Amino acid sequence: MHKALHPQHSNPTYKNQLIDCSEFKKLATQLGFQDMNLSPSTQCPVCNRDMKVKAGHTKANAHFYHNDSQFCPTKDPAARPYRGLTPTRPDPQTVEQNRNFADLNMDKLWARTKDIVPFLDLKEFLKLLKEANRLNVYSYANLKPQYLPYVYVTLLNFLPSQSYKKRRKLKFCFFYEDSVKSYDDLWINAGQFSRLTRISYDKTKTKAVRIIDTSTNYLNTNTSLLSEAQLVWCRCVM
Ligand SMILES: [Zn+2]
Secondary structure, eight states: EEEOOOOTSSSSSTTTTTEHHHHHHHHHHHHOSSSSHHHEEEEOOOTOOOEEEEEOOSSSOOOEEOOOOOOOGOOOTOOOOTTOOOSSSOOHHHHHHHHHHHHHHHHHHHHHHHHTTTTTOHHHHHHHHHHHHHTTGGTTTOOOOGGGGHHGGGGBBGGGGGGGOOOOSSEEEEOOOOOSSSSHTTSSSOOOOOOOOEEEEEETTEEEEOOOOOOOOGSSSOOOOOOOHHHHHHHHHH
């Protein structure tokens, strides 16, 4: 991949900051290392393991890679790590509350999801809602429904063929850092939402990496992007 976590990302100044190969080269030189691979390493934003750097013949060819055969979701974009993990502590009382939230804020949920998934088609959003329903996402005892867009995006791989007017050129997948094994793990540490990474793939090659802002500011914006008919459609499938 072309970007990886800053070697000093445990320092709050560099928290969740990505660095590309040329920035990494500069940093290694500043730290006094001629060989970038001897300098403190960058880390994979998903599995948190150290990454190596391959310089490449041109600047565009330089990339970070996993120097082992261990599993990392970024190596297997077809895998949905959270699928099949149904809530371990379903709480029927909160289900209604969470669903009501989604129902009331459907427009905003759509707007935020569309913001972070390039060329999101309404049909894809409907699929996400169906999948969230099937997996009982709303019944997680500690779910904070404000974070629903950041749960929805992990439910599907976003393919070019399914995108709005087929304008998406790459395939996009969303992953939480590897320590998150089920959705329950996401809201256990209240106040500290886990790192969400968006990765794009060209066929099977990892292209770009981006850390997604998981703030809830989107709720303060007024949007009415969906027509009445579309809203009814969304509410029917959720
Ligand atoms: Zn990894």
